[in-house]
Amino acid sequence: APTSYPRLGLEGIVTLAPERILTTMPETAATLRRSLAGSPISAERIVPVEADLVERPGPRLVDGLERVAAILHPDAFAP
Numbered sequence: 001a002p003t004s005y006p007r008l009g010l011e012g013i014v015t016l017a018p019e020r021i022l023t024t025m026p027e028t029a030a031t032l033r034r035s036l037a038g039s040p041i042s043a044e045r046i047v048p049v050e051a052d053l054v055e056r057p058g059p060r061l062v063d064g065l066e067r068v069a070a071i072l073h074p075d076a077f078a079p
Contacts, residue, residue, distance in 0.1 A: 014039050020071060024051035047071050 013021070013032075017040060023029050029048040036046070049071070053064030070077040 010035055010039075014041060017041065021043065021046045022049050022068065022071065024049055044067060064069075 008016070009035075015034070021029075021032060023032070023046070027046045029046050031044045033043040037043070049064070049067060053060050053067055066077075
Protein backbone atom coordinates (compact mmCIF):
# COMPACT_ATOMS: atom_id res chain seq x y z
CA ALA A 1 0.00 0.00 0.00
CA PRO A 2 1.24 3.51 -0.72
CA THR A 3 0.48 4.68 2.85
CA SER A 4 1.06 3.30 6.33
CA TYR A 5 -2.69 3.11 6.99
CA PRO A 6 -4.45 2.36 3.71
CA ARG A 7 -8.20 2.82 3.49
CA LEU A 8 -9.94 0.02 1.67
CA GLY A 9 -13.43 -0.08 0.30
CA LEU A 10 -15.49 -3.26 0.21
CA GLU A 11 -14.17 -4.13 -3.26
CA GLY A 12 -10.60 -3.80 -2.01
CA ILE A 13 -11.31 -6.05 0.94
CA VAL A 14 -12.89 -8.70 -1.29
CA THR A 15 -9.97 -8.47 -3.73
CA LEU A 16 -7.41 -8.98 -0.95
CA ALA A 17 -9.47 -11.84 0.55
CA PRO A 18 -7.93 -11.63 4.04
CA GLU A 19 -8.01 -14.68 6.29
CA ARG A 20 -9.20 -12.50 9.19
CA ILE A 21 -10.39 -8.95 9.64
CA LEU A 22 -9.79 -7.65 13.16
CA THR A 23 -11.52 -4.55 14.44
CA THR A 24 -11.74 -2.90 17.82
CA MET A 25 -15.18 -1.52 17.06
CA PRO A 26 -18.01 -4.08 17.34
CA GLU A 27 -20.31 -1.88 15.26
CA THR A 28 -17.77 -1.99 12.43
CA ALA A 29 -17.71 -5.79 12.60
CA ALA A 30 -21.51 -5.90 12.33
CA THR A 31 -21.52 -3.45 9.42
CA LEU A 32 -18.82 -5.42 7.59
CA ARG A 33 -20.69 -8.68 8.10
CA ARG A 34 -23.83 -7.16 6.56
CA SER A 35 -21.94 -5.44 3.74
CA LEU A 36 -19.90 -8.51 2.79
CA ALA A 37 -22.83 -10.93 2.92
CA GLY A 38 -22.84 -12.90 -0.32
CA SER A 39 -19.13 -12.28 -0.92
CA PRO A 40 -16.41 -14.93 -0.60
CA ILE A 41 -15.51 -13.45 2.81
CA SER A 42 -17.53 -15.26 5.46
CA ALA A 43 -18.84 -13.55 8.59
CA GLU A 44 -16.59 -15.75 10.75
CA ARG A 45 -13.52 -14.01 9.32
CA ILE A 46 -14.59 -10.67 10.84
CA VAL A 47 -13.57 -10.66 14.50
CA PRO A 48 -13.97 -7.86 17.04
CA VAL A 49 -11.15 -7.50 19.57
CA GLU A 50 -11.59 -5.61 22.84
CA ALA A 51 -10.04 -2.18 22.31
CA ASP A 52 -8.74 -1.90 25.89
CA LEU A 53 -6.56 -4.94 25.28
CA VAL A 54 -4.80 -3.76 22.15
CA GLU A 55 -5.01 0.03 21.98
CA ARG A 56 -3.78 1.05 25.42
CA PRO A 57 -0.18 0.51 26.46
CA GLY A 58 0.08 -1.35 29.74
CA PRO A 59 0.11 -4.80 31.30
CA ARG A 60 -3.12 -5.85 29.57
CA LEU A 61 -1.44 -5.46 26.19
CA VAL A 62 0.00 -8.95 26.68
CA ASP A 63 -3.56 -10.26 27.07
CA GLY A 64 -4.47 -8.47 23.84
CA LEU A 65 -1.53 -10.01 21.99
CA GLU A 66 -2.53 -13.45 23.23
CA ARG A 67 -6.11 -12.82 22.06
CA VAL A 68 -4.92 -11.76 18.58
CA ALA A 69 -2.55 -14.73 18.40
CA ALA A 70 -5.40 -17.09 19.30
CA ILE A 71 -7.56 -15.56 16.58
CA LEU A 72 -4.83 -15.86 13.95
CA HIS A 73 -3.51 -19.28 15.06
CA PRO A 74 -6.37 -21.13 16.80
CA ASP A 75 -4.62 -24.50 16.54
CA ALA A 76 -1.73 -23.27 18.66
CA PHE A 77 -4.15 -22.26 21.43
CA ALA A 78 -6.46 -25.28 21.39
CA PRO A 79 -7.31 -26.62 24.87
